Amino acid sequence: MFPSSNFSFSPSSLFSAYASLTGFLMLFRSLFNDIVPERLRSYITDLLNRFFTPKSKNLTMVIDEMIGFKRNQVFDAAEVYLRNKIGPETARLRVGKLPKHKHFTISIVKGEEILDTFENCELRWSYIESENERSGKEKRSYELTFEKKLRDKVMNSYLSHVVAESEEIKRNLRAVKLYSKDVRASKDDDGMAGGGWGCINLEHPSTFETLAMDPGAKKKIIDDLERFLKRREFYKRVGKAWKRGYLLYGPPGTGKSSLIAAMANYLKFDVFDLDLSSIYDNAQLKSILLSTTNRSILVIEDIDCSSAEVVDREAEYQEYEEGYHGKVTLSGLLNFIDGLWSSFGDERIIVFTTNHKERLDPALLRPGRMDVHINMSYCTGLGFRTLVSNYLGLDGLNHPLCEEIEALIDSTEVTPAELAEELMQDDDTDVVLRGVVSFVENRKFETSKTKELEDSICKLHDGDEKHNGSKKKKKGKGKGKGKALG
Numbered sequence: 032m033f034p035s036s037n038f039s040f041s042p043s044s045l046f047s048a049y050a051s052l053t054g055f056l057m058l059f060r061s062l063f064n065d066i067v068p069e070r071l072r073s074y075i076t077d078l079l080n081r082f083f084t085p086k087s088k089n090l091t092m093v094i095d096e097m098i099g100f101k102r103n104q105v106f107d108a109a110e111v112y113l114r115n116k117i118g119p120e121t122a123r124l125r126v127g128k129l130p131k132h133k134h135f136t137i138s139i140v141k142g143e144e145i146l147d148t149f150e151n152c153e154l155r156w157s158y159i160e161s162e163n164e165r166s167g168k169e170k171r172s173y174e175l176t177f178e179k180k181l182r183d184k185v186m187n188s189y190l191s192h193v194v195a196e197s198e199e200i201k202r203n204l205r206a207v208k209l210y211s212k213d214v215r216a217s218k219d220d221d222g223m224a225g226g227g228w229g230c231i232n233l234e235h236p237s238t239f240e241t242l243a244m245d246p247g248a249k250k251k252i253i254d255d256l257e258r259f260l261k262r263r264e265f266y267k268r269v270g271k272a273w274k275r276g277y278l279l280y281g282p283p284g285t286g287k288s289s290l291i292a293a294m295a296n297y298l299k300f301d302v303f304d305l306d307l308s309s310i311y312d313n314a315q316l317k318s319i320l321l322s323t324t325n326r327s328i329l330v331i332e333d334i335d336c337s338s339a340e341v342v343d344r345e346a347e348y349q350e351y352e353e354g355y356h357g358k359v360t361l362s363g364l365l366n367f368i369d370g371l372w373s374s375f376g377d378e379r380i381i382v383f384t385t386n387h388k389e390r391l392d393p394a395l396l397r398p399g400r401m402d403v404h405i406n407m408s409y410c411t412g413l414g415f416r417t418l419v420s421n422y423l424g425l426d427g428l429n430h431p432l433c434e435e436i437e438a439l440i441d442s443t444e445v446t447p448a449e450l451a452e453e454l455m456q457d458d459d460t461d462v463v464l465r466g467v468v469s470f471v472e473n474r475k476f477e478t479s480k481t482k483e484l485e486d487s488i489c490k491l492h493d494g495d496e497k498h499n500g501s502k503k504k505k506k507g508k509g510k511g512k513g514k515a516l517g
Contacts, residue, residue: 090179093159096171105190109173110138111197113156116145134204149189152181202326208301209233212309212319228322233302235292241421242286242293243414243447248405252290255403256298260378274379276368276400280388281407284448287384290407291330300380301327307334313363320367326378334383335390361392369399409444412437418447422454423463432464436471443475 063072096106114137117124125138139145141160146153157174177185214229239249259275266273279287295302303323310316323329367373368381383401385391395401410418415437419425425433440450453467 088178089176090182092175092185094173094175104194106171106173108194108197109156109175111200112193113145113147114138115196115200116147116156118145121145133206149192150184152177152184154181154185154189202299205299207233207295207299210301210303210323212306227319228303230301233292233295235289235296237289237292238296239293241417242289243410243417243421243450244286244290244407245411245413252294252403252405253297256294259380260298263377272374272379273377274373274381276381276402277383278388278396278401278404279382279384279407280404281386282409282446283386284446285407285409286447287407288332290405291328291382291384294380294382295328298326298328298380300378303327303329305329305331307331307359307364310359312358313360316359316363317367321375323376323379325376328380328382330382330384332384333386334395335385335387361394365394365400368395410440410447410450412441414447415440415450418450418454422451423460425460430460430464432461432468436464436467439468439471439475443471443478445471445474449474 067075094106094109095103097103117137117139121139121143123140123143125140126135128135139156139158141158143158145156147156148154155176157176159172159174161170161172162168163170175185208230209232210228210230212227212229214231239253242249255275263273279290281287291302294300301324305319307316310319320329383395388396388404396404416426416433419430419433449470450467453470454463456466457463
């Protein structure tokens, strides 16, 4: 048996021990601060903190606004992407609107957090504002926190997803621009084109739903546009520039400009309106076209009229010999449409319009320059149904006069623009449709009379030619007999 021993501490002894330990620590701290250099103290402190602090299973990425003197693309993408991730738990938001934008922009402020999920993984975004120690300016950044095991997924997939989604959001929100060399560029323009292009917002309300075209023709155009957008790798694989050419031809008033606006609104592509008659020479043409942007539609209207300003290849050679170079040449235009310079930029659409397709140089019409030829013909019965829906808010089959009008329209030549004007003549639907019936009947009568007159003139012309031909034959016979007698 060992002797038992009892250990007991009185309150006074405990207090004395605590006071001694506190005094020692204060003395040690004072000596530590006075003797040990600041950098070494900081190093020892960090080392002790790391040793005693449990390791976190999370990783935090800091995404600064600037990288050197350039903006960080990931920061800009996150700012746009997180707008659609803001939930009801967010307490404070920053709201703004640019002068030419239709939508408000929202973003989180300092101290707020946003939770996001990606492929069943949770990620936390935080917005940070601090002062730059060197410049004293405000420094902005985002912090992205997630589990360390997700690092590869975030780097290889998630950040790319954020950038791609932000681009799609910006395309859907931004206003489509209409560019022209005749519009003065200003500091307020938020367009992206240089080269002296001025721009305004394209406010044209035309869509494929409101176009008075045959539904089958509209579907073909939409399918072709969708196929073009998805074929980036295809064009690269076959060695062709990622562009598409369209020729819209037909009488005036058949909706060529409306179709261009519908294409721009559908694709969210900016429109560049180019007047060839204002271009001095090939060098200026090249400079202007190179200043257009990707994801855009270049429009050259009335190319048959502009062709008068474009020197054909034979005249071009003659003027080159004479030392004159001050005009846009056909070969210069073709070189940009389908030559080496056509590979500049991506997702480009070129649209030509004409009222007279037969007047165009065959070199312009071949695939690779004008890939798709769209006949913008006179209005059809199905097209009229769309007009009635747009202007009167009716289904074309719901009114007894509509079937009669559709039959009349299919048997004559009348443009959608003319019918649209008739549909705006009155607020009373019955009055309007009776007026349309009268208008189309008059047009049909005028067309038949004009055709009869043209047929009569042709017959008279043919009769004169036959009469003159018989006279020449008789005269020839007479001359032949005279020679024989001689």
